[in-house]
Amino acid sequence: MNNFSFFNRKNIQKELQTTDFDILIIGGGITGAGIALDAASRGMKVALVEKNDFASGTSSKSTKLIHGGLRYLKQFDFWLVKEVGTERAIVHKIAPHLVIPEKMILPLIEGGTYGSWLTSIGLKVYDVLASVEGDDKRKMLDKEEALQKEPLLPENILKGAGYYAEYRTDDARLTIEILKTASQYEAQILNYTKADAFIYENKRVVGAKVTDAFTNESYDIKAKYVVNAAGPWVDELRQINNSKIGKRLHLTKGVHLVVPHEKLPVKQSVYFDVPDGRMMFAIPRGKVTYFGTTDTNFQQDKNKVETSIVDAAYLVEAVNNMFPDINLTIGDIQSSWAGLRPLIHEEGKSASELSRKDEIFVSDTKLISIAGGKLTGYRKMAERIVDLVAKKMKRRFELEFDPIQTEDIILAGGPFQNYKSVKIYIKQVYKNLKNYGFTKTDAAYLVHNYGKQTDIVLDKFDELKDEDNQLRLLKAEVWFTVQHEMTCTPTDFFMRRTGRLFFDKPSVDTYKTAILKEFSSYFNWSESEIETHQQELEAKISLTLNFN
The missing domain is CATH 1.10.8.870 (Alpha-glycerophosphate oxidase, cap domain)
Incomplete structure (x- = not known):
């Protein structure tokens, strides 16, 4: 029987109940998955539980790009550009079937966000910081070259374009393959298993009480350290732990719409200006083109994130503004998704201005929580958490573990040379x-x-x-x-x-x-x-x- 199967749930539950784990991870999105693989591949005994299905929150609702963070240059966040640019190359190497090179065109328009000089310099800096090589290096296109690459662009206001490489993925598939790979390193992983409460010994968190969604059976999982990687639900677990003090999450909603490709037949991905000063993506994918995203504050039910008619109208209008010959309507939409970004709150900043950096919180009872971050940076987020746990394990238990391995671990579905x-x-x-x-x-x-x-x-x-x-x-x-x-x-x-x-x-x-x-x-x-x-x-x- 395959270990990572519904039909192996009872065996996994038995392991979860009888093993003294080094680390229990709560949350089966990309962050939790990355931590599970990193820790298990270093030799730690790892458990992971997810209350719904894997990647059912933010990790199936992103723009589905493993991108180098060009937008962060605008915020002068050079460190983040360098980290995610480097990580993009690594994730492509370990899963080239899932992280697919795509050309991206950035139209330069009259009155737009980016001017020709700034774009040229910015993309050059981006190439250097993100270690971009070969055909992936940026090119600057004049108006005629830009229209040849993408005839749908608005000829009357177009001045030229930047042309560079990004990488498209399926965020949920990436999460699943990381979890399957972690399972091969003997991590015990289970979906539809909710953490209801923490277990304490000597005022320290040493595990969690969990409930299986299918059988309603509850049991305890013991671990030396517990990591809260619950994405938008991180603060709920901090609340249960009585440690929701200081910094807190700021949730923003991102919506994407999908139309048949013939309705928006872009020849490659386009990163374009929106009249309100934001930027948006339009990305061809097989039979469809999808586009987004919005970035609005969200304070409603996290289990019920929906696309509103206002969201849909905003995105359709933005596409029609950049591609005047298209004339999309709400009726052309074939599908959509809406997800939440679990960002760190910063007083006085709008949704779009908030940093995408991750942060780690350690409570007085030693619950380790991680929030923020980007899909592209999942591996480095995991490294920071596992390094922290390894340091604590050495100090408390005199246990030593291998350094990070994941840069060279080929994910399930490989290997491919390139x-x-x-x-x-x-x-x-x-x-x-x-x-x-x-x-x-x-x-x-x-x-x-x-x-x-x-x-x-x-x-x-x-x-x-x-x-x-x-x-x-x-x-x-x-x-x-x-x-x-x-x-x-x-x-x-x-x-x-x-x-x-x-x-x-x-x-x-x-x-x-x-x-x-x-x-x-x-x-x-x-x-x-x-x-x-x-x-x-x-x-x-x-x-x-x-x-x-």
């Missing part, structure tokens, strides 16, 4: 699939999701007998993600294992009933359980299009 080898593998997959009616886009989707694990998915595809090949492939993906990725519900599958709810909505609408039936056959659900999961999925589908 992105060129990923493209060769995509061609091989397409060659195997084209006779079944699949396209090059379908082959790229599989490889960008699963890497070389695509072979396992396709072996299962060959076993199945469905006449509808699209359904046959979906069933193969369900089998793989249930057996190897701890997928528990159709919502996990469509949102966070495949991204189809965002990037291939028609396939969800067409096959949701058949996939619900497939899940039911795996988990032996009762009629009421089937209805519960159906309602959950329908609610998530509705949330992508019903703007309040």
Whole structure:
């Protein structure tokens, strides 16, 4: 039985209840996942629990870029530019199938945020700080060259463009592959397991009381140190620990909209001006183009983050302003997502002005909390936490652990030598699939999701007998993600294992009933359980299009 599977939950729960862990991590987003892999690969005994599904919060709702932080140059945050630029190269190296090089064009317009001279100097500094090499180095384009690269740009106000490299990812898939890799280092990891309270001995946190969402069973997990990596929920756990003093979180909401690619047929990613002085991305991805983001203060229910009609209208208007021939309407939107950024509050600063740096808080009872930060910097955030824990372990228990290993640990789905080898593998997959009616886009989707694990998915595809090949492939993906990725519900599958709810909505609408039936056959659900999961999925589908 695969260790990272729903069907191994009882064994994992037994380990969680009987092992004295070095570190218990609460939160299964990118930050918690990074800490789990770092700590486990150094030789620590690691446990991680997540109250919902992995990456169900911020880590599936980002702009899905592993980017070098060009915007931080504007804030003169050179340290952050250097760190995330360096990290971008490392994450691409350890998962080139998931962290995909994409050209980005930055149009220079009359009255825009960036002038030609500042952009040229800024991108040069960016290249140096972020250690950019080869074809990824920036180029400055004149007006004609910019229009050749992107004909949709506004010719009447266009002055030129910066042209540089960014990296696109799937944030939820990246989180899952990091967790799977941590599991290979014997980390004990479980989703749908909520930390309800902390366990104390001699006024120190030494574990947590947790409850399983499926069985309602509660049990204790003991650990020398507990790390609170709960993203937007960090302050709730600090409150339970009576340590929510001093600095606190400042949540901001970011919304992205998705339209069919033919509605916004950009030839590459575009980072463009919005009339209110902000900047936005438009990013082509397979059959669609997505764009965003907003950046507004959020003080409502963290478990119910929605796209409002104001958010949607703002983004559509911004696109139409930059691309005058497009004329998008609300009716063109195929899907959307809204997520929260857990930033550190700074008095007097607006949402967009707040720093994206991470901070670590250690309470009097030694609960370690981490908040803030960026997707790109997850590995360095993990390093800072694990270094801190290792230092404390040495001082208290005279235990020593290896230095950081994660720069060289290839994530599940690899290894690939580079992105060129990923493209060769995509061609091989397409060659195997084209006779079944699949396209090059379908082959790229599989490889960008699963890497070389695509072979396992396709072996299962060959076993199945469905006449509808699209359904046959979906069933193969369900089998793989249930057996190897701890997928528990159709919502996990469509949102966070495949991204189809965002990037291939028609396939969800067409096959949701058949996939619900497939899940039911795996988990032996009762009629009421089937209805519960159906309602959950329908609610998530509705949330992508019903703007309040």
